[in-house]
Amino acid sequence: xxxxxxxxxxxxxxxxxxxxxxxxxxxxxxxxxxxxxxxxxxxxxxxxxxxxxxxxxxxxxxxxxxxxxxxxxxxxxxxxxxxxxxxxxxxxxxxxxxxxxxxxxxxxxxxxxxxxxxxxxxxxxxxxxxxxxxxxxxxxxxxxxxxxxxxxxxxxxxxxxxxxxxxxxxxxxxxxxxxxxxxxxxxxxxxxxxxxxxxxxxxxxxxxxxxxxxxxxxxxxxxxxxxxxxxxxxxxxxxxxxxxxxxxxxxxxxxxxxxxxxxxxxxxxxxxxxxxxxxxxxxxxxx
Amino acid sequence: xxxxxxxxxxxxxxxxxxxxxxxxxxxxxxxxxxxxxxxxxxxxxxxxxxxxxxxxxxxxxxxxxxxxxxxxxxxxxxxxxxxxxxxxxxxxxxxxxxxxxxxxxxxxxxxxxxxxxxxxxxxxxxxxxxxxxxxxxxxxxxxxxxxxxxxxxxxxxxxxxxxxxxxxxxxxxxxxxxxxxxxxxxxxxxxxxxxxxxxxxxxxxxxxxxxxxxxxxxxxxxxxxxxxxxxxxxxxxxxxxxxxxxxxxxxxxxxxxxxxxxxxxxxxxxxxxxxxxxxxxxxxxxx
Numbered sequence: 001x002x003x004x005x006x007x008x009x010x011x012x013x014x015x016x017x018x019x020x021x022x023x024x025x026x027x028x029x030x031x032x033x034x035x036x037x038x039x040x041x042x043x044x045x046x047x048x049x050x051x052x053x054x055x056x057x058x059x060x061x062x063x064x065x066x067x068x069x070x071x072x073x074x075x076x077x078x079x080x081x082x083x084x085x086x087x088x089x090x091x092x093x094x095x096x097x098x099x100x101x102x103x104x105x106x107x108x109x110x111x112x113x114x115x116x117x118x119x120x121x122x123x124x125x126x127x128x129x130x131x132x133x134x135x136x137x138x139x140x141x142x143x144x145x146x147x148x149x150x151x152x153x154x155x156x157x158x159x160x161x162x163x164x165x166x167x168x169x170x171x172x173x174x175x176x177x178x179x180x181x182x183x184x185x186x187x188x189x190x191x192x193x194x195x196x197x198x199x200x201x202x203x204x205x206x207x208x209x210x211x212x213x214x215x216x217x218x219x220x221x222x223x224x225x226x227x228x229x230x231x232x233x234x235x236x237x238x239x240x241x242x243x244x245x246x247x248x249x250x251x252x253x254x255x256x257x258x259x260x261x262x263x264x265x266x267x268x269x270x271x272x273x274x275x276x277x278x279x280x281x282x283x284x285x286x287x
Numbered sequence: 288x289x290x291x292x293x294x295x296x297x298x299x300x301x302x303x304x305x306x307x308x309x310x311x312x313x314x315x316x317x318x319x320x321x322x323x324x325x326x327x328x329x330x331x332x333x334x335x336x337x338x339x340x341x342x343x344x345x346x347x348x349x350x351x352x353x354x355x356x357x358x359x360x361x362x363x364x365x366x367x368x369x370x371x372x373x374x375x376x377x378x379x380x381x382x383x384x385x386x387x388x389x390x391x392x393x394x395x396x397x398x399x400x401x402x403x404x405x406x407x408x409x410x411x412x413x414x415x416x417x418x419x420x421x422x423x424x425x426x427x428x429x430x431x432x433x434x435x436x437x438x439x440x441x442x443x444x445x446x447x448x449x450x451x452x453x454x455x456x457x458x459x460x461x462x463x464x465x466x467x468x469x470x471x472x473x474x475x476x477x478x479x480x481x482x483x484x485x486x487x488x489x490x491x492x493x494x495x496x497x498x499x500x501x502x503x504x505x506x507x508x509x510x511x512x513x514x515x516x517x518x519x520x521x522x523x524x525x526x527x528x529x530x531x532x533x534x535x536x537x538x539x540x541x542x543x544x545x546x547x548x549x550x551x552x553x554x555x556x557x558x559x560x561x562x563x564x565x566x567x568x569x570x571x572x573x574x
Contacts, residue, residue: 002477004475005476005477005479005480007475007476007480011473011484013488014488014527014529104475105475107474107475108474108475111474111475112474115474117411118410118411118432119410119411120410120411120412120413121408121409121410121411121412121413122408122410122413123405123406123407123408123409123410123434124404124405124406124407124408125407125408126407126408126409126413126414126415127413128413136473145405147410148471149473149474150437150439151439151440151471151472151473151474152437152438153438153440153472153511184435184438185438185440185511186298186423186436186438187394187395187398187399187402187436187438187504187506187509188291188294188391188392188394188395188398188504188506189292189294189504190289190292190501190502190503190504190511191502191511191513192292192501192502193292193294197298201300201301212499214477214479215477215478215479216477217474217475217476217477219474219475222474224440224472224477224478226478226513240301242301
């Protein structure tokens with residue numbers, strides 16, 4: 001299972017505009033509100049997400065409708081008073097302990113809340129915006145422009161050549177960690193074009209082919225990670241030091257050792273819930 | 288070639304922050320500024336994009352740096368005074384006449400300009416924003432938040448079952464046009480999960496598998512179209528009338544006839560520069 005995927009949740013899109021039905025769902029006995037400390041998930045003794053009733057919410061909070069889990073309406077709280085956004089790294093330790101479906105559900109809440117906090121004003125006219133569509137949008141109180149949660153597509157890729165893959169180190173990584181290279185898709189390019197551009201920019205690697213592998217939502221704050229494998233023309237590397245501290249080609253045995261947690265491995269891999277980990281697993285398993 | 292792809296342009300990302308170098312490039316004899324009427328491309332007698340010198344720009348316009356075409360720096364104009372955004376449909380006729388590389392280059396300009404017009408104010412605090420990074424960002428004059436061009440990922444897919452594909456009609460389509468179903472990727476879902484959700488929501492179709500085919504940038508105003516083929520569980524359709532006017536399963540002969548422009552075909556296909564057209568071509572060509 002790729003991190004932050006696999007959620008069984010009916011987003012019930014058609015209910016989002018049904019204001020009275022959402023209010024009734026929020027008032028129902030079985031409704032559940034995700035418990036958060038800031039933006040971090042509050043876990044139960046069993047390590048599961050913990051929930052209370054929407055009736056128990058803070059006075060200054062609004063409800064974001066996540067969807068229906070079976071018959072159970074699930075909500076997340078949007079607080080007015082708290083603007084702090086935690087860093088991704090501070091949550092990695094707790095995420096490693098969580099069940100995949102809990103991480104996926106928390107991920108939606110984290111993305112939505114962060115987006116609301118960054119969009120309290122209208123980009124078109126500067127007036128205050130107000131949530132609508134049960135939390136899946138904000139409308140400008142001035143010009144009426146409707147704004148919808150932003151998802152940024154990011155390509156993340158292993159370049160491969162002569163049975164080796166290219167891995168890089170960002171300055172912010174923990175010691176010895178290497179991972180797949182990645183970058184935001186820009187206006188006016190396809191996935192395949194973005195992969196080739198990023199490999200060229202960051203590592204000077206020329207791409208001769210790209211294949212899509214898999215994707216994942218990444219909730220820090222709201223990316224769509226598009227995982228690919230690119231065929232490189234050669235093993236030459238020309239590093240862009242503003243993007244990467246280091247980059248290297250690793251053979252199959254080296255990747256397998258890293259994934260196995262071997263202390264003698266040439267690098268420490270990204271966490272298991274990151275799609276880069278899934279890409280490495282996919283590559284070592286492929287012929 | 289998939290529409291809006293195939294551009295040979297060095298975006299020269301590292302130059303964007305080099306203010307003096309960009310100014311020197313804009314002042315160079317060989318620099319070229321795209322000529323636009325509103326947002327529409329102004330074409331030469333040969334039907335190519337037309338260009339003049341950045342020195343000839345309107346007094347109220349700023350320069351967006353598109354990149355380097357060989358040694359030639361290319362720019363697009365961002366005008367302060369004109370807020371009109373044309374509809375996609377009004378440009379389809381001219382786009383059909385344009386060379387793919389011209390359409391791709393114009394697409395970048397159209398996406399960037401539209402994004403600037405919608406982001407003159409900071410979503411976080413409501414203060415005025417100012418372009419930076421040679422047009423590839425805006426910075427808030429108040430809180431300093433940096434904003435970057437938005438790209439919205441959209442899944443667009445053919446469902447297939449028993450050698451037929453599912454096509455739908457949106458209310459805004461010209462008469463008899465049918466196309467692939469599509470929808471925005473939401474926070475917290477993968478490409479594959481978004482495909483399954485959209486098919487269920489819009490047509491009541493249950494998905495049992497998804498494969499990625501290809502992608503394209505779509506400049507109205509700035510989507511990344513992610514083209515997929517989904518395996519459907521059955522031929523049952525349950526239409527959401529708020530999304531679609533109609534939907535139907537079409538066999539291979541029907542799709543081939545539509546792509547060939549046959550008047551007796553069961554539908555009129557989307558324009559050739561749309562990825563839905565490429566998906567249909569791919570599907571009819573596959574075994």
